[in-house]
Amino acid sequence: MAIFQKAYQGYSGPLTKPMDRTWVIFRYALADVFQSRLFLAFFAVCFLLPILLMCFLYLFYNLEFLIEMDVDLEELTEIDGNFFLLAMQYPQNFMLFVMIMAIGPAMISPDIRNNAMPLFLSRPINKASYILGKLLVLLVLGSLISWVPALPLFFWQGYLAGGGWLGDNLHLIVASVVTSMAWILSLSLLSFAVSAWVEWKTVARLAFFGILFFSSIFGGVVTEIFGGWGGYMVNIYAGIEVIMRELYRADSNLLDWMADMQIGYALLQFFLLSVISLFVLTRRIRAFQVVS
Amino acid sequence: MSTSNLPAETIQVPQLASGLLVWRRQLMVIFRIEFGKAMFSRRAFSCYALISMPIILMLAVAFDESRDGSNAFATIESARRIFGYIFSALIIATVLFLGNAAIFTTLFRGEMLDRSIHYYLLTPVRREVLVIGKYLAGLGAAFVLFGLCTLICFLLLYVPFGVEQFITDLSNGIVTQQLGLYLGIVVLGSMGYGAVFMATGLLFKNPLIPIIVVAGWEMLHFLLPPALKIFSIIYYIQGLLPIPMDQGPLAVIAAPPPLWISIAGMFGLSAFTVAISVLVLKRLEIRYTDE
Amino acid sequence: MNKAEILESKLGEKNIVLHDLSKFYGDVLGVNRIGLEIEPGITGLVGPNGAGKSTLMNVIAGLIAPTRGELKVLGVSPSQTEKFFGQLGYCTQYDSFPAGINGYDFICNTLLIHGYDRKVAKKLTSQTLGQVSLTEAAMRSVDSYSKGMRQRIKLAQAICHQPNVLILDEPLNGLDPMARAQVIELFRDFADSGKTILISSQILHEVDLISDRVVLLNSGYLVAEGDLTNIQSETGEPMKIFIRSSHASAIAAQVFEFEHVVEAQMHYDGEGLFIRSTNADAFFLAFNGLVVDKGWAIESMGPADETIEAIYQHLIVETQVAT
Numbered sequence: 001m002a003i004f005q006k007a008y009q010g011y012s013g014p015l016t017k018p019m020d021r022t023w024v025i026f027r028y029a030l031a032d033v034f035q036s037r038l039f040l041a042f043f044a045v046c047f048l049l050p051i052l053l054m055c056f057l058y059l060f061y062n063l064e065f066l067i068e069m070d071v072d073l074e075e076l077t078e079i080d081g082n083f084f085l086l087a088m089q090y091p092q093n094f095m096l097f098v099m100i101m102a103i104g105p106a107m108i109s110p111d112i113r114n115n116a117m118p119l120f121l122s123r124p125i126n127k128a129s130y131i132l133g134k135l136l137v138l139l140v141l142g143s144l145i146s147w148v149p150a151l152p153l154f155f156w157q158g159y160l161a162g163g164g165w166l167g168d169n170l171h172l173i174v175a176s177v178v179t180s181m182a183w184i185l186s187l188s189l190l191s192f193a194v195s196a197w198v199e200w201k202t203v204a205r206l207a208f209f210g211i212l213f214f215s216s217i218f219g220g221v222v223t224e225i226f227g228g229w230g231g232y233m234v235n236i237y238a239g240i241e242v243i244m245r246e247l248y249r250a251d252s253n254l255l256d257w258m259a260d261m262q263i264g265y266a267l268l269q270f271f272l273l274s275v276i277s278l279f280v281l282t283r284r285i286r287a288f289q290v291v292s
Numbered sequence: 293m294s295t296s297n298l299p300a301e302t303i304q305v306p307q308l309a310s311g312l313l314v315w316r317r318q319l320m321v322i323f324r325i326e327f328g329k330a331m332f333s334r335r336a337f338s339c340y341a342l343i344s345m346p347i348i349l350m351l352a353v354a355f356d357e358s359r360d361g362s363n364a365f366a367t368i369e370s371a372r373r374i375f376g377y378i379f380s381a382l383i384i385a386t387v388l389f390l391g392n393a394a395i396f397t398t399l400f401r402g403e404m405l406d407r408s409i410h411y412y413l414l415t416p417v418r419r420e421v422l423v424i425g426k427y428l429a430g431l432g433a434a435f436v437l438f439g440l441c442t443l444i445c446f447l448l449l450y451v452p453f454g455v456e457q458f459i460t461d462l463s464n465g466i467v468t469q470q471l472g473l474y475l476g477i478v479v480l481g482s483m484g485y486g487a488v489f490m491a492t493g494l495l496f497k498n499p500l501i502p503i504i505v506v507a508g509w510e511m512l513h514f515l516l517p518p519a520l521k522i523f524s525i526i527y528y529i530q531g532l533l534p535i536p537m538d539q540g541p542l543a544v545i546a547a548p549p550p551l552w553i554s555i556a557g558m559f560g561l562s563a564f565t566v567a568i569s570v571l572v573l574k575r576l577e578i579r580y581t582d583e
Numbered sequence: 584m585n586k587a588e589i590l591e592s593k594l595g596e597k598n599i600v601l602h603d604l605s606k607f608y609g610d611v612l613g614v615n616r617i618g619l620e621i622e623p624g625i626t627g628l629v630g631p632n633g634a635g636k637s638t639l640m641n642v643i644a645g646l647i648a649p650t651r652g653e654l655k656v657l658g659v660s661p662s663q664t665e666k667f668f669g670q671l672g673y674c675t676q677y678d679s680f681p682a683g684i685n686g687y688d689f690i691c692n693t694l695l696i697h698g699y700d701r702k703v704a705k706k707l708t709s710q711t712l713g714q715v716s717l718t719e720a721a722m723r724s725v726d727s728y729s730k731g732m733r734q735r736i737k738l739a740q741a742i743c744h745q746p747n748v749l750i751l752d753e754p755l756n757g758l759d760p761m762a763r764a765q766v767i768e769l770f771r772d773f774a775d776s777g778k779t780i781l782i783s784s785q786i787l788h789e790v791d792l793i794s795d796r797v798v799l800l801n802s803g804y805l806v807a808e809g810d811l812t813n814i815q816s817e818t819g820e821p822m823k824i825f826i827r828s829s830h831a832s833a834i835a836a837q838v839f840e841f842e843h844v845v846e847a848q849m850h851y852d853g854e855g856l857f858i859r860s861t862n863a864d865a866f867f868l869a870f871n872g873l874v875v876d877k878g879w880a881i882e883s884m885g886p887a888d889e890t891i892e893a894i895y896q897h898l899i900v901e902t903q904v905a906t
Contacts, residue, residue, distance in 0.1 A: 101500075200405045202401070202405060202497075202498055202499070202500065203335075203398070203402075203405070205498070205500045206393065206394070206397070206499070206500055206503065207338060209500060209503070209504065210338070210390045210393070210394070213386065213390065213507065214342065214345070214386050214390060217381065217382060217385055217386045218345055218349075218382060218386065220381070221349065221377070221378060221381050221382050222349065224377070224381075225349075225353060225374060225377075225378075226352075226353075226356070314665075314698035317695070317698055317700070318695075318696055318698060321692065321695040321696050322696065325692055329681075329682075333682060333683060334682070334683070335682075403681070406679060406680075406681065406682055407677050407679035408679050408680055408681045408682075410646055410675060410677065411680075411681065411693065411740065412696070413645075413646060414644065414645075414646070414668055414671075414672075414673050415668055415693060415696040415697055416664060416665040416666070416667070416668040416669040416697060416698070417664070417665075417668075417696055418664055418665065419664065575648075577646065577647045577648060578641065578646040578647060579608070579647070580677065580679075
């Protein structure tokens with residue numbers, strides 16, 4: 001009798017659900033991310049801003065403190081969408097960019113470079129669950145440093161302001177969640193696409209930075225020469241600025257420098273960027289090695 | 293095993309040349325190999341993508357007739373001004389900067405990532421020759437790519453005005469003077485950025501952070517006081533622009549350096565960083581870790 | 584002078600000299616206080632994974648600077664780049680190549696950087712590719728090569744400039760039996776022409792087959808060095824001797840009268856005998872007398888444990904088990 005027949009018994013028990021396997025990819029990718037102490041420190045720093053803003057709001061509504069500090073109450077600005085956009089969402093977007101630049105390109109490129117894709121995809125894991133597993137890491141971590149800490153801030157502001165502030169400004173919660181998720185999603189897909197294309201994480205990080213850097217300057221030059229919305233369509237950050245401004249219902253003069261185009265174009269830009277990134281990703285993530 | 297694969301007879305190898313002759317040979321071979329890599333490898337794709345952008349933009353401007361049937365290049369002066377703006381804001385600030393980062397950072401770091409730098413280090417080539425050969429190859433590739441981009445963009449400037457205007461400007465010396473300065477800026481910019489990025493690629497395992505720092509420094513140079521401006525490369529090359537650009541209301545104005553200082557400055561910077569690169573390479577140990 | 588005579592005449596020259604050489608990676612020990620003098624011929628470098636073989640080879644090849652100690656190859660130190668690398672070839676363990684290059688250009692470029700003019704470089708390239716049986720695949724991208732072909736092209740890169748000292752880190756990995764035999768023959772030719780080869784391999788019987796001498800490393804320390812007979816005698820272990828004779832059982836009964844014989848074991852076919860003796864020279868002397876007295880016919884007789892495997896087993900495996 002062959003050894004195969006003697007010893008080998010194929011597994012015939014039940015399999016986990018496909019989504020459970022996605023979580024396996026997620027768990028391992030998340031553990032990888034937190035192996036870096038530098039990232040851990042950065043992640044902790046990201047929570048400083050919401051804490052500082054909470055303190056600021058507390059002092060803002062503390063009349064005794066304001067009188068003691070000799071603050072002219074007439075001159076105090078209103079806490080509204082403009083405030084949250086400039087003080088919270090804008091810096092958070094920068095932190096999200098840094099976070100995704102640091103960990104996004106490092107998630108897929110080593111797997112491709114080390115020819116690990118055939119190993120992943122020879123198991124009952126498909127491209128979609130692989131990408132989703134990795135993407136979830138960025139979505140979860142990005143959420144934790146953006147809209148998740150923003151929520152208690154809104155509630156804190158609503159509690160301190162009273163008088164139905166929260167009811168009047170419920171759109172800020174939607175604005176924070178949607179803007180953050182859109183920014184995380186577009187940057188994550190772009191970073192994955194670049195890292196799948198370039199294969200080296202160091203070079204992928206450089207390329208990711210280069211694309212955003214170039215798109216903003218190129219977009220600026222196009223706007224300067226032609227005017228209109230064409231330049232903003234090229235500038236990746238301009239799209240998110242428009243979505244952000246629309247959802248926060250921001251109208252302050254302080255925001256005049258921001259990109260100005262119809263939200264439809266911004267959504268189209270977001271859609272196109274995601275589709276192109278996904279196209280590159282699905283082309284590069286494959287269960288076989290291509291030898292040139 | 294085929295008969296064609298049988299060991300050949302031993303060749304009587306002539307005595308190897310030594311000294312200058314062999315250094316020159318090695319320099320030429322390294323230049324050829326590295327120039328080929330910078331121009332035709334997969335990594336060169338980013339540079340071609342970069343240089344295509346200003347060309348596409350110039351094409352769009354040159355053939356733009358959307359407003360009242362008039363071209364964005366209404367007059368030859370406005371066309372030169374727009375080209376100057378594109379050159380300053382796009383070619384210097386991004387194409388030259390990012391392109392040189394892509395070419396020069398990968399000269400050494402790319403081979404370390406590929407785990408193939410040891411093949412060079414196992415040959416009897418002096419580290420000085422290797423660094424200079426790679427640097428010159430990067431410089432050559434940068435000049436061909438970005439110089440070509442500048443040249444094409446400059447020629448596109450004349451599309452709405454026809455060949456007559458070009459010949460007039462050529463005979464007046466405007467073309468040679470302006471194109472010479474623009475190409476000179478490309479060479480000097482590539483020398484400066486190239487030297488810095490080559491050393492960055494050797495010194496840092498992850499060169500992204502130093503590149504971002506240099507990018508920030510160069511982009512904000514207009515805010516710097518004159519004493520600090522001298523430490524930015526863009527200060528030396530922007531002063532050579534044939535059509536000076538407005539740097540905005542917040543800019544700290546400083547007199548541009550004379551031409552000879554710009555040239556000497558970039559040569560000095562190149563010599564300094566090449567020397568540092570040689571020292572680093574001499575101490576380099578081959579221990580490929582995970583990328 | 585034939586090849587064997589050339590090698591004979593060169594023996595005694597110390598082509599690779601390491602004096603009290605150590606390499607530390609921070610707090611981690613690579614190799615420690617290695618003192619070696621390697622002569623022309625083939626020297627096998629043997630040790631378990633993590634013993635420091637590759638570190639030692641990288642140091643000898645000038646890719647890593649020693650933390651302490653001194654290294655000279657043919658009297659030249661690695662800081663004299665041009666002289667040092669002109670006479671040394673190194674086939675590394677790294678299975679990587681310049682991106683997109685084909686086999687021919689890989690070798691030809693190496694030779695051109697060495698300083699050969701194009702004509703000579705082309706001739707040497709063709710010759711070397713022939714030596715490693717890659718003539719037909721020369722124009723293909725190295726990326727498309729099989730593991731064995733990649734190993735051979737690395738070998739070609741190491742030998743193309745006809746170095747006097749060749750360092751080979753696991754050069755037989757991935758080679759099929761025919762290619763192995765061919766490459767081993769190539770090494771033998773090299774060694775017979777008076778050149779020095781240092782070769783590391785995990786395949787002990789192959790090292791045994793081709794090495795004139797052996798260097799044993801363990802945990803970064805030099806465990807043993809020299810030819811197998813010397814190492815075996817220095818271990819102090821009883822020597823194992825195999826005697827093939829139709830009188831094996833009679834011999835077994837008699838040899839226990841010698842006080843230095845500690846063990847006798849019959850071969851499974853009954854026509855052979857393994858003997859362990861604490862004094863091999865005394866055994867051979869006494870046994871000769873016995874054979875003459877008894878008139879036994881002896882087919883063959885010789886040491887049975889002068890193999891790297893036996894020495895490896897004794898000096899490394901048993902030590903590790905004991906500790």
